[in-house]
Amino acid sequence: MIWVGLRQQRTETLVAAGILILLAVLLVPTGLQMTSAYHHDNLSSCLGDTTSFACGASIRSFMSRFAAIGALTSWLTLLPGLVGVLLAAPFVLEIENGTYRLAWTQSITRGRWVVGKLAIALCGSILFSLAFTLLVTWWRTPFTRLEGRMDTSVFDSEGIVVFGYTLFALGLVLAIGILWRRAVPALLVGFGLYIVTRVFVDTWLRQRLVTPVSATWSSAGPEPAGLGRAWVLSEWPSDKLGHAIPSPIGPCIGSFGGHAKAIIPNCVARRGEGFTHTVFQPASHFWPIQLIETGMFGGIALALVAFAAWWTHERVA
Numbered sequence: 001m002i003w004v005g006l007r008q009q010r011t012e013t014l015v016a017a018g019i020l021i022l023l024a025v026l027l028v029p030t031g032l033q034m035t036s037a038y039h040h041d042n043l044s045s046c047l048g049d050t051t052s053f054a055c056g057a058s059i060r061s062f063m064s065r066f067a068a069i070g071a072l073t074s075w076l077t078l079l080p081g082l083v084g085v086l087l088a089a090p091f092v093l094e095i096e097n098g099t100y101r102l103a104w105t106q107s108i109t110r111g112r113w114v115v116g117k118l119a120i121a122l123c124g125s126i127l128f129s130l131a132f133t134l135l136v137t138w139w140r141t142p143f144t145r146l147e148g149r150m151d152t153s154v155f156d157s158e159g160i161v162v163f164g165y166t167l168f169a170l171g172l173v174l175a176i177g178i179l180w181r182r183a184v185p186a187l188l189v190g191f192g193l194y195i196v197t198r199v200f201v202d203t204w205l206r207q208r209l210v211t212p213v214s215a216t217w218s219s220a221g222p223e224p225a226g227l228g229r230a231w232v233l234s235e236w237p238s239d240k241l242g243h244a245i246p247s248p249i250g251p252c253i254g255s256f257g258g259h260a261k262a263i264i265p266n267c268v269a270r271r272g273e274g275f276t277h278t279v280f281q282p283a284s285h286f287w288p289i290q291l292i293e294t295g296m297f298g299g300i301a302l303a304l305v306a307f308a309a310w311w312t313h314e315r316v317a
Contacts, residue, residue, distance in 0.1 A: 009087070009090045009120055009121065009124065012086045012087050012089055012090060012124075013087070013124055015086055016083045016086060016087065016124065016128050019079060019082070019083065020128065020131050020132065020135070023076075023079070023132070023135060024135060026072075027135060027136070027139040028139075030066070030069050030139070031138060031139040031141075033066075034066055034139075034142045034143075035141070035142060037062060037065065037066075037142075038062065038142040038145075041058050041061075041062060042058075043055075043058060043059060043062060043142070043145075043146065044145070046058060046059060047145060047146070059146055062142070062146070063146070066143075070143060073136070073140065073153045073154060073157055074152075074153035076136060076153075076156075076157050077153070077156040077157060077165070077198065078195075079132065080128075080129060080132065080162050080165040080166040080169065081165060081166070081168075081169040081191060081194040081195065081198070082169075082191070083125065083128050083166055083169075084125055084165070084166040084167065084168065084169025084170035084171075084172075084173070084194070085169050085170070085173050085187050085190055085191045085194070087121045087124045087125055087128075087170055088121060088169075088170045088171075088173035088174045088177065088187075088190070089173070089183060089187060090117070090121070091117050091118065091121060091174060091177070091308075092173065092174065092177030092178070092181075092183045092186055092187070093183045094117070095177065095178060095181055095312070095316065096177075096181050096182060096183050100113065100316070110312070110313050111313060114309050114312050114313050115309070118174075118305060118308070118309055121170060121174075122167070122170070122305070125163075125166045125167055125170050126163060126166075126167075128166060129162045129163040129165075129166045129167075130163075132157075132162055133157070133158065133159070133160070133162045133163075136157040136158065137157075137158050140154060140157075140158065144158075147229060148228075148229025148230070148283045149229075149283075149286060150229065150230060150231035150281055150282075150283055150285075150286060151231065152202050152206075152231075155206075155231075155286070155289075155290075156198075156202070159286065159287070159290040159294075160290055160291075160294045161290055161293050161294050161297070163294060163298065164293065164294040164295075164296070164297030164298040164301065165194075165198070165297055167297065167298055167301035167302070167305075168194065168197070168297040168298070168300055168301040168304075169190065169191070169194045170301065170305070171300065171301035171302070171303070171304030171305045171308070172190045172193055172194055172301075172304055173186055173187055173190035173191075174304060174305055174308035175304040175305075175307050175308050176189055176190050176193075177190075177308075178307075178308045178311050178312055178316070179311070201293065206289060206293065207231070207233050207281060209288075209289050209292045209293065210281065210285050210288050210289050210292070212233055212279050212280060212281050212285075213226065213230075213279070213280055213281070213282055214242065214277065214278070214279050215227065215277070215278050215280075216238055216240060216241065216242040216275055216276070216277045216278075217275065217276055217278070218240075218274055218275055219274045219275065219276060220274055224278065226280075226282035226283065226284065227278060227280060227282070229282075229283040230280040230281060230282045230283060231280060231281040232278060232279075232280045233279045233280055233281065234278070234279045235276060235277070235278045235279070236276070236277055237275070237276060237277075238275050238276060238277035239275055240275050242275075242277040243277075244277070
């Protein structure tokens with residue numbers, strides 16, 4: 001049974017392996033270049049140094065040099081969903097084509113057939129997620145040391161959330177496919193729902209999973225502790241109590257160039273206030289959010305897989 005299941009899943013498994021190989025071909029050479037440049041420029045000595053002009057120049061040079069390849073990470077988050085959808089395809093195809101009936105007329109019971117088929121898909125999803133996470137985490141090590149990993153495009157590819165994403169896509173297609181019994185439409189709809197769900201979580205839900213931190217700080221003083229590598233949710237000019245300044249500073253902002261962290265304090269200082277209120281998720285919240293999000297996606301995935309198994313065992317004739 002296991003050997004037959006592996007043969008039936010081999011095309012999708014080879015596609016998933018091919019995706020990993022192509023990703024490795026792209027990331028390994030650039031990863032080695034980034035690691036070499038990081039050590040050559042001695043950027044480790046600049047970690048936590050926000051005042052040195054030399055460190056600032058070296059970090060900006062490094063970031064600009066690898067900015068194009070760094071932007072690629074925002075697209076990598078599609079791969080777990082794509083692989084999860086692919087690995088669900090053989091099961092749905094068997095239901096659509098009715099080839100499961102041949103196995104059930106032999107010595108293989110329904111329960112054994114369902115468990116064997118789904119176990120192979122689940123194991124393939126876990127192995128892909130592990131390899132994907134290790135590769136991307138290694139590749140992004142210099143960026144992570146300099147910028148942290150709370151940014152959405154980074155958060156989605158490190159830690160343990162990739163396991164939840166891949167299993168969620170797998171379970172989604174299995175549940176839709178077992179009801180619809182049409183493989184191609186089920187794959188397309190499942191992948192579309194996966195993207196919609198991920199966008200909702202990335203843009204709205206994630207920032208609310210753990211209570212963010214608020215801080216009011218003087219533009220003339222140092223940044224609050226934990227803000228350097230944090231995920232800034234909102235930031236505005238304020239008085240020393242954190243109350244937003246009501247008068248517009250749009251004309252002032254337009255006269256400056258650069259990042260908002262430099263613009264807003266300068267404009268506020270012109271008005272004589274000199275304070276900024278920031279709401280952010282610090283780097284220390286990385287693992288709590290990872291655990292919650294992985295549990296959420298993984299729990300839904302297991303429920304969908306269990307539903308597909310039950311429906312196949314009890315309702316499919």
